[in-house]
Amino acid sequence: MGTPAQILPETMQSYAQQVLALEEKSAELASKNMDEDFKKIFQKAISLWVKVSGSVQGVPSDNARTAILVVLTKMLNKIDLTIAPEFLMGAVGMGLEMGFAQALEETGGKEKVKKPVISPSVKEALDEMPGKLEQQMKDGKKLLARAQTFSQVINALSQARKVVTTTERTARWATNESVNHSVRSVADQKKVPLLWIPERNACVHCLAYAGKVSKPGQDFPAGLTFGDKPLTTEKVKNPPLHPNCRCRVFPWRGSKRGVGAVDLPAALEREAQRSVLKGWSESTSNAERLRAADRLLQAGTNLPKTVQSEAKRAVNTGTFPNPLP
Ligand SMILES: [Zn+2]
Numbered sequence: 364m365g366t367p368a369q370i371l372p373e374t375m376q377s378y379a380q381q382v383l384a385l386e387e388k389s390a391e392l393a394s395k396n397m398d399e400d401f402k403k404i405f406q407k408a409i410s411l412w413v414k415v416s417g418s419v420q421g422v423p424s425d426n427a428r429t430a431i432l433v434v435l436t437k438m439l440n441k442i443d444l445t446i447a448p449e450f451l452m453g454a455v456g457m458g459l460e461m462g463f464a465q466a467l468e469e470t471g472g473k474e475k476v477k478k479p480v481i482s483p484s485v486k487e488a489l490d491e492m493p494g495k496l497e498q499q500m501k502d503g504k505k506l507l508a509r510a511q512t513f514s515q516v517i518n519a520l521s522q523a524r525k526v527v528t529t530t531e532r533t534a535r536w537a538t539n540e541s542v543n544h545s546v547r548s549v550a551d552q553k554k555v556p557l558l559w560i561p562e563r564n565a566c567v568h569c570l571a572y573a574g575k576v577s578k579p580g581q582d583f584p585a586g587l588t589f590g591d592k593p594l595t596t597e598k599v600k601n602p603p604l605h606p607n608c609r610c611r612v613f614p615w616r617g618s619k620r621g622v623g624a625v626d627l628p629a630a631l632e633r634e635a636q637r638s639v640l641k642g643w644s645e646s647t648s649n650a651e652r653l654r655a656a657d658r659l660l661q662a663g664t665n666l667p668k669t670v671q672s673e674a675k676r677a678v679n680t681g682t683f684p685n686p687l688p
Contacts (some may be wrong), residue, residue, distance in 0.1 A: 370630045375560065378465045379611050382542050385461060385493050386609075389454035393447045396612035401524045401631070404438045408520060409618040412513050413434075419513045421460040432507060435516070437503055439523055448489060451537055454486055457537040462519045462545025469614045470553045479548035485537045491532060499525040505614045543601040543612050550614045554579040558628060559602065563638050564645045567655045568594050569610050570638055574631030576615055589639045589655040590647065603618035607646065636664050642683030653678055 371379075411434060412419055415427040418579055423431070459479055467476065503523025510516045556579055559572040567590035577583050582598035599639050602610035615628075639659050640642065642652045657678045660671060677683045 367575065370625060370627065370634060371560070372627075375613055377609075378469075378613065379560070381461060381465070382458075382539065382611065385454075385457060385542070386535045387537045389451070389457075389538045390531040393450045393454065393534040394530040396446055397442055397444075397527050397530065400438070400442045401520070401527060404435060404520060405517070407438060408435055408513075408516055412516070412655055422441070422512075423618065432510065432516075436504060436507060439500065439507070439520075442500070442526075444493065444500060444526060447526075447534075448492045449495065451492070451530075451534055454534060455481055455489070455537050455541045458541030459471065459545045461550060465542075466546040466614055467547035470549065470555050470616075472673065476549055476552050479545040482540060482544040485540050485544070488533060488537060492529075495529060496526045499529060521581070532606050536603055536608075539603045539609065540601075543603070543610075546612055547601045550612075553579045553614070555614040555616060556585075557601070557612040558631075559583060559610060559612055560631060561602075561610045561635065563634060563640070564643045565608070565610060565635075566590070566605070566646045567639065567644045567651060569604050569608060570635040570644065572599070572602075572604070572610065573635030574628035576628055577612075589632035589635075589659060590651055591654060633666065636666055637670060638665060640664070640670050642674075642677060649682070653681065656683075658678070 406430070409419065411431045412421070412423065415421075415431070416423040421483050447666055459481065466469060488516045500523050503519055503521075503525070506519035506522050507516065510519050547557060557577045559577075561569040565573075568588040570591050571587035572583060575583055575587070582600050585598045586593040586596050588594070601612050602608055602611065636659060639652075639655050642649075643658060644652055644655070647655070656674045660678070664671065673684070
């Protein structure tokens with residue numbers, strides 16, 4: 364689900380869509396080769412096992428099993444783990460460019476604005492990535508070498524395939540971080556505040572940052588959350604607040620520019636409270652969403668009485684009635 368589209372100016376909606384598309388594209392392209400290799404390996408595992416033992420439940424002889432494991436190990440050895448980290452360096456460059464272009468468009472003019480460079484956290488993540496992928500592959504191969512049954516073989520291959528999900532997750536996170544880092548860098552140079560915009564199904568932590576405006580060159584406050592406990596006690600430079608976070612920041616020069624009479628920060632805060640009361644935080648557990656809604660009701664909110672009484676009912680019954688709109 365997207366950002367609360369009905370209250371966002373069109374330019375911001377289109378920026379957010381561009382970033383999301385870049386995240387998805389980066390994740391897909393970075394993991395594509397490995398993903399295809401794994402599809403072939405899983406197929407090979409099934410066909411070889413069935414061939415020597417009649418079915419996947421069958422038990423092959425020791426020799427036959429060893430022969431299968433040798434074939435599968437060889438296939439794993441051929442997977443090139445160096446492509447993804449190198450590709451991500453390029454994807455990060457595109458993220459930086461995109462954030463730069465969007466922030467300039469929003470703040471007007473590029474005189475004296477320096478092009479942002481890779482953020483320290485992305486650099487660290489990309490530096491660690493090859494080692495992480497190698498370790499996941501190694502763990503998978505270790506399990507494979509000991510596998511006796513077909514389900515143990517699949518389990519081992521699934522462990523090795525974590526290289527694909529790690530790559531996808533890192534690609535999305537690094538792209539988002541690079542765009543937001545770049546936007547922040549331009550805004551800082553131009554001394555423009557930043558506005559935090561979460562998706563409406565964001566987690567209970569990110570929703571607490573909705574509509575927050577940081578002063579030029581300063582971080583967002585530490586420790587905000589609607590949940591039980593904040594994710595971090597440190598100040599926050601910019602989203603992502605966590606892996607799979609799709610929050611954005613945009614340069615913010617006040618409600619009067621181009622958005623009519625709507626006070627966007629206040630509207631975003633209200634929408635975030637609505638998300639909490641409706642239980643829309645997809646990545647937060649049901650129990651924590653209920654506690655968050657309960658806490659917000661206790662603290663008091665200006666949302667319509669119908670939304671509040673519905674939330675009360677949800678807290679009492681233990682379930683939210685509404686799927687995401
Ligand atoms: Zn977020």
